[in-house]
Amino acid sequence: MSKIQKLELTWVGKNEQLHIEPRILIENKELSNISIDVNTENMLIHGDNLLALKALEQKYAGQIKCIYIDPPYNTGNAFEHYDDNLEHSIWLSLMKPRLEILYSLLNSDGVIFIQIDDNEQAYLKVLCDEIFGRKNFITSIAVKVSPPNGVKIAHATKTILKEKEFILVYAKNAEGLLLNPQYIEANEFDKHYNKFILGDLTDLSSCEILSLTDVLKEKGMKASLKDNNFKKWLIENKDRIFQPVRQDRIKNIDKYKVKKIIPIEEMPGYYSYNGSQVQFVSNSIKNIAGSETYARLVCDLWTDIAFNNLFQEGGVVFKNSKKPEKLIKRCFELTTNPGDIVLDSFLGSGTTSAVAHKMNRRWIGIEMGEHAYSLCKVRLDKVINGEQGGISKLQNWKGGGGYRFYELAPTLIKEDAFGQPIINPEYNAEMLAAAVAKHEGYFYNPDSSVFWKQSNNKGNSYLFVTTNHVDSRIVETIKADMKEDEFVLIVCKSFDSNCNGYKNIVIKKIPQSLLKNCEFGVDNYNLNIINPPVYEEDEDE
Numbered sequence: 001m002s003k004i005q006k007l008e009l010t011w012v013g014k015n016e017q018l019h020i021e022p023r024i025l026i027e028n029k030e031l032s033n034i035s036i037d038v039n040t041e042n043m044l045i046h047g048d049n050l051l052a053l054k055a056l057e058q059k060y061a062g063q064i065k066c067i068y069i070d071p072p073y074n075t076g077n078a079f080e081h082y083d084d085n086l087e088h089s090i091w092l093s094l095m096k097p098r099l100e101i102l103y104s105l106l107n108s109d110g111v112i113f114i115q116i117d118d119n120e121q122a123y124l125k126v127l128c129d130e131i132f133g134r135k136n137f138i139t140s141i142a143v144k145v146s147p148p149n150g151v152k153i154a155h156a157t158k159t160i161l162k163e164k165e166f167i168l169v170y171a172k173n174a175e176g177l178l179l180n181p182q183y184i185e186a187n188e189f190d191k192h193y194n195k196f197i198l199g200d201l202t203d204l205s206s207c208e209i210l211s212l213t214d215v216l217k218e219k220g221m222k223a224s225l226k227d228n229n230f231k232k233w234l235i236e237n238k239d240r241i242f243q244p245v246r247q248d249r250i251k252n253i254d255k256y257k258v259k260k261i262i263p264i265e266e267m268p269g270y271y272s273y274n275g276s277q278v279q280f281v282s283n284s285i286k287n288i289a290g291s292e293t294y295a296r297l298v299c300d301l302w303t304d305i306a307f308n309n310l311f312q313e314g315g316v317v318f319k320n321s322k323k324p325e326k327l328i329k330r331c332f333e334l335t336t337n338p339g340d341i342v343l344d345s346f347l348g349s350g351t352t353s354a355v356a357h358k359m360n361r362r363w364i365g366i367e368m369g370e371h372a373y374s375l376c377k378v379r380l381d382k383v384i385n386g387e388q389g390g391i392s393k394l395q396n397w398k399g400g401g402g403y404r405f406y407e408l409a410p411t412l413i414k415e416d417a418f419g420q421p422i423i424n425p426e427y428n429a430e431m432l433a434a435a436v437a438k439h440e441g442y443f444y445n446p447d448s449s450v451f452w453k454q455s456n457n458k459g460n461s462y463l464f465v466t467t468n469h470v471d472s473r474i475v476e477t478i479k480a481d482m483k484e485d486e487f488v489l490i491v492c493k494s495f496d497s498n499c500n501g502y503k504n505i506v507i508k509k510i511p512q513s514l515l516k517n518c519e520f521g522v523d524n525y526n527l528n529i530i531n532p533p534v535y536e537e538d539e540d541e
Contacts, residue, residue, distance in 0.1 A: 008130050014092070022055060033380070037401050041341075042401070052368075067106060068112075112170050116165065121166050136172065137174070142302070189224065209259060251276070257275040259274050302327075316375045316382075332356065341364065423467070423511055482504065491509075491510050491513065
């Protein structure tokens with residue numbers, strides 16, 4: 001029988017499986033900012049983002065509403081010995097496990113935005129088709145990031161200059177996806193709106209229908225959005241201006257072939273004119289930045305968000321590599337509501353978390369480099385203090401909120417001087433109990449009165465971790481305290497051989513029982529060999 005084939009992207013090393021250690025996260029209380037909001041759920045995490053994503057997976061799987069990532073773009077000169085096949089393979093091998101965990105973190109109606117340029121866009125698209133499912137691909141947004149000016153023009157004879165990047169958009173479940181359509185102020189008036197209603201709007205069938213061109217001519221105006229008088233008049237008359245739109249359901253019904261506006265019985269709430277459906281200008285009037293404006297729907301070409309002059313945004317310097325706050329705001333407005341959880345695992349200068357904070361979304365930001373301290377923390381502290389850059393005025397941001405700062409715990413198991421696996425001496429009893437709980441699929445949640453109920457799983461299953469030797473006396477004490485339907489897993493350094501004969505008590509030794517779970521001692525699955533994107537800054541600093 002022939003082997004079943006499937007459409008997929010292959011590369012050197014694709015099938016090498018990473019056994020990632022599920023580390024615990026340790027709060028650095030000196031760096032947390034909770035003075036205004038002690039109950040904050042926002043998380044700023046410093047550490048390798050693959051390890052950090054793995055650390056989040058147990059608690060946040062299926063909980064994240066929106067993910068925006070701007071992974072470092074792959075460039076040939078990032079490798080000491082350039083090899084096209086090897087270069088793409090390394091980049092894809094770095095991205096695949098991250099995307100797999102991000103997929104698991106998205107909730108059922110969640111969406112991920114991945115910004116990328118031409119170097120890897122095509123490869124990334126096929127990889128995402130495999131991980132998220134091709135049916136869950138929503139679109140590829142083209143974003144204008146760099147105008148053709150300055151010194152770049154000198155290269156116009158050598159290449160076609162870059163103006164755009166892409167944002168790949170995938171849903172966890174496209175079939176159930178529901179977006180919040182976004183609008184921006186239109187530059188041109190749609191001339192298909194060519195009819196004007198004269199008369200009492202409470203009785204549309206008795207109104208006279210005029211040519212919009214004639215009405216404007218009489219008023220000495222042209223249908224141009226450059227004319228502020230026309231824009232004002234347009235909004236004032238938004239319920240009187242319309243265009244006839246062909247509607248197959250009514251085009252052949254005689255009663256609708258009259259030059260009057262009448263209700264469509266088959267479509268409650270809609271009207272017809274001369275056999276066509278009536279579409280009012282009011283459908284194109286939207287509230288943008290607090291005022292009514294004639295607007296157009298935002299589709300898959302975003303040319304209205306400036307990428308230059310961002311070096312002061314957020315109050316931190318990340319030269320030529322920041323993303324505009326307005327870009328992230330649009331992604332969140334499309335897909336989220338206040339209170340939803342959003343995540344960025346390539347946080348950079350902290351833009352995604354800053355925007356989420358100002359928009360009242362809960363957020364998780366991960367940054368593997370020193371930027372977590374020098375950029376992300378600094379920027380988010382400014383946000384809490386009410387900084388007025390970026391989207392602050394659009395959101396009427398006055399400050400507030402908070403976040404907790406986390407570091408990844410060190411590896412749980414390391415080798416001693418003789419090459420034997422031992423529990424990392426940096427772990428105290430609480431850290432050890434929490435780490436083993438994560439490995440075993442339990443949630444660390446110590447009971448205040450029952451010592452052996454350190455962690456629990458679904459139902460009445462508990463975990464007790466101790467570095468002491470366990471003998472029959474300890475087991476009998478726990479057994480006497482247990483209810484019939486309760487189960488306990490005891491994890492310890494050693495135990496008597498006669499202690500493992502109970503139906504609802506299982507005993508394991510550490511570290512031996514954990515060695516098969518994952519790869520210990522790896523602290524860096526990094527992307528440092530890859531350069532971040534660079535954008536032109538036209539304004540002098």
